Amino acid sequence: MAFPPSGLSSTAAMANLIVFLICLSSRTSNNLAFYFEGVSVAEAETVSREVFPMDGDLAWVVQISDLHISAYHPERADDLVRLLAPALRVVRPALLLVTGDITDAKNRRRTSSRQDESEWIQYKNSMDAVVKHSGIEKRRIFDIQGNHDKYGVPFVGSSLDFFSTHSISSQFNRLGTIQSISLEGGDRKYLFLGIDDTMSVGIRGPSNLFGHPTDERIAAAVTELKTLDEHLKSSVTKLVFGHFPMSFTASSAQGERYETAFAKQSISAYICGHLHATFGKQLWRLHTVSFPSDSMKPKRATQFWEWELGDWKDYRFIRILAIDQGEVSFLDLELNPSEKFQSSMLITYPTDSRINNRAVDHDKHLRNDINVLVFSVQEMVNVTAKIFDSRRDFCLVEEITMQPAPNYSINKPLFHAKWNPENYRSVSAHRYWLQVFAFDSEGEMITSIRRPFSVEGRAAHFSPTWLAYLIFYLQWENIYSILLWSNICFLVLLLSLPKLLTHLMKRNASYQNWAASTEGRNLLFNVFWFLIEGSRNTKLWAAMVTFLLYLLMFPWFWGRATSEDGEISEMYLSGWRMEASTDGGTLGVPDLMTITLPFMYFVVTPLFLAVYGLSAEMSAICLRLSRTTERSDLQALLVSGQNGAHLGWHVEKTRSLVCKRLRGWSWALLLICAVIVCSHSKLASGTMSAYGTRPVALSPAVSLVPLLLLVAAVYSMMTKSLRP
Known part of the structure; x- marks a missing residue:
């Protein structure tokens, strides 16, 4: 997991900021139909719903964003087949989420914006090839529009609305503004809610930079999130994906915003794209929303994370996001065009304390497991977790040998170990750090990023750079x-x-x-x-x-x-x-x-x-x-x-x-x-x-x-x- 750079020079940062500012029908599953009986949802905001089975209580998905498929840069589409397909074949995610700006919609000099059907055909053909060579089921791919995909589209269904004819979502009749995807396994449900907030009328650039939710869409999203809590007896973890960061999402006509709605419905995270790697690497924003108290209920605050993914356009970024018994973690990878997919590891528990957003009840029994997903073409012969104490100059405290999970298969490359979490109780969320080392069958070693953890769920303090604060924390x-x-x-x-x-x-x-x-x-x-x-x-x-x-x-x-x-x-x-x-x-x-x-x-x-x-x-x-x-x-x-x-x-x-x-x-x-x-x-x-x-x-x-x-x-x- 790569965290934002510690800082930028004032001159370079301000220059980047100025350039940046000048220069930005529904299908309802039978399995979920009974959940939504009697629910009042605005007719103007249709919801597409899908349900997929989940093996156990661990699932992971892949996100890509800002592909900017261009008639003048065919390599972006070619690399979907050359780089993304092999990565998906190794990672084998439950879902593939494409969070907007699928096409570039710019002329060669990038001076004007217009829809080009050839770019959409490139995208469609490339994704068909990705499905063929990666083994992922096409129905498990979900794409939504970004502002570039709406440039110059006067209305939905017009002759320039190529998203409605060439996108993956259009092939499965998921053209509603909200896509609800549920992963069901055992006693847990993981909900991914995709929201399309592009403008109702696709103004051409540059005056098309913000997401524009409607009051009806916000109400429909809240209803979708709330209904699962009311009808499902199992534990639900909710994540939302979209194209626009919250700082670049406008208020609705009645002044409503997503932050309050998401916090009330206790989502874990909102993932997005839009601002590309130059700025997106710095978007790690923890939203804290306080709700007023009355004489019967004390004042409470709810939190959720917002994470933006860097772009595919220039950096070929992908994100692997995992949910392990409700705990969310992720790993951002930059695919190297000159190399094959590099073996990678994602620790799913304990989670990185820098992205914790809820503390565990101190009297509650602590989880006594360590889980890590190892994505590699080669077979792993030795996987070891090492715990370090930062107060003792990162001295090694314990080594724990990890074994393949009991239901281990190539489709679930999970390694597991038991430990005594009571040994690592601490008032500091930065004290103990975890790193995993692995050797494959060819003797090559791979390591995870060393990261802090807290068995009690304490959150480590995260300080954004001033530029990140200016762009992402201000509305x-x-x-x-x-x-x-x-x-x-x-x-x-x-x-x-x-x-x-x-x-x-x-x-x-x-x-x-x-x-x-x-x-x-x-x-x-x-x-x-x-x-x-x-x-x-x-x-x-x-x-x-x-x-x-x-x-x-x-x-x-x-x-x-x-x-x-x-x-x-x-x-x-x-x-x-x-x-x-x-x-x-x-x-x-x-x-x-x-x-x-x-x-x-x-x-x-x-x-x-x-x-x-x-x-x-x-x-x-x-x-x-x-x-x-x-x-x-x-x-x-x-x-x-x-x-x-x-x-x-x-x-x-x-x-x-x-x-x-x-x-x-x-x-x-x-x-x-x-x-x-x-x-x-x-x-x-x-x-x-x-x-x-x-x-x-x-x-x-x-x-x-x-x-x-x-x-x-x-x-x-x-x-x-x-x-x-």
Whole structure:
């Protein structure tokens, strides 16, 4: 099991974060039918159910995510057959879960998104070959959609909805938004609940980044989880899988969220994909949800883990997740394209204390077994568990020889040993560490990762890196609102405060004297100078006010929000407005953050500050020239109407003073303007590539107004400064 890196450099981490932000019918089994009699489930959210037998009380599954099968990168599909099939043949999981972003849906330059049926055909053919060469039953493969799989799909069942025709789920009529898979064995049941939270209307990228659950879907998921508890007498362990992390899942229309629902239903873990290995390796989030107390019941808190898997696209990651008598553990493997499947081990009990989420009752009898799954092509001839004490410099405490489980078979490569867990009671979840060593029939040794354990179920403290906390522990739906409206409030103050200051000092000559003096200038003076002088160009100030009001109330641009041949739709700050949408004007929020935040922070805000700076610099130049004797003499010559060589000499002298002045702050401001132009051009061209060149280019809010404002501000400064 690989844990997140301990840290990143601040510069690299911030760069990654910026790139990341800019650059994201049901079949009901007869065995379960009686469980759900009389259950009220929203008709709009269908549930597909499957039941499979389980041998004993230990089961394991394999998860893959973010395949991004691409017409331009056929090796991703080829490696499913070349790498995944042999791995499945060795691991022999009960289920294979494909958690979204099955296809890439991008053009060769990755500038626009569109569905490509050839990619879905690649996926279907590859998975058929995987089934053939791995021995896994196709019915045990469950795939759900990711945002890439929904790019440009205007509605379910449209001609571009290839998931409904080429996915594994479509072949078994599992096209509901919820897939319920139950593994039943002995007195235990393991439930895997898959949830498809892709947008109802598949907006094209980049404004398709978040999961969008509905109130009905959340209610249906809760009902499915709750019903098993009510109807099954055996112990149930529940896990949920989806594509989107919780931090990138929006709230429902009524403000409901999955975290509370999952905690109330006591799920063990939520597994997902979406953010790829660069960020996904750092997603180990323990959700703790507290429920209010009353006079009859004390306040209680429930926890569940959230784990994201790295992508198949670039790293060929797979996850083996096991449940041993309700205890969940997992192992992430990176399949090496140049090597055959490497022998691996997954300790299923005792679990890693760093991923514990519930403590064992101290008075309860402790489990006296050690279990490990060994996945290898070769036969294991010796398996040994070793326990180390971290307080004694990881001194070896005990060696325990492990034997194949009584019902050992090639389909269940379980090794088992008995021990005395009472010897390892400790108040510290980090004290005792477990590692397993094995030798195969060819004499090659394999080892598991050394990891801490707690027989009492104590949880070890886990500290995420600051970047992991920023991305995974904050709710980006709320962060988007904060970032957007704080920026808008700043711009409103920037436009209104100078006018208020000007009004207050309108009849006060002290400011004019103070501005004309060279004494007493400090930071406060410079701020006042910047605000007041920057807003004195009434025409430019009014243009900025009008531009901001337009951005708040009117469409930013028009474009083909879904397919390349789809209808032209309008994008407002409040969302996309489309005829096919039932969500009013909020479709695509907060997904719009990939468009609105870069535009507001890297174009609009710098633009307004640059216009103020150019106006203030113009006033500073005029003030400096008014102090020169040459300027005074020149004014006298102009008043007297004289001309000739003497007048020309004074004009050239004045212009030389201006040019000298322009070597300072003026050139810096012009450089800032050039940077703004480059940022605007890049953002505008990216938007045009995504939603159509012509409609976006003809939308003045994002294509023309910023450039016109900059040109007007620069022209005003240069002409007034050079005017005699």
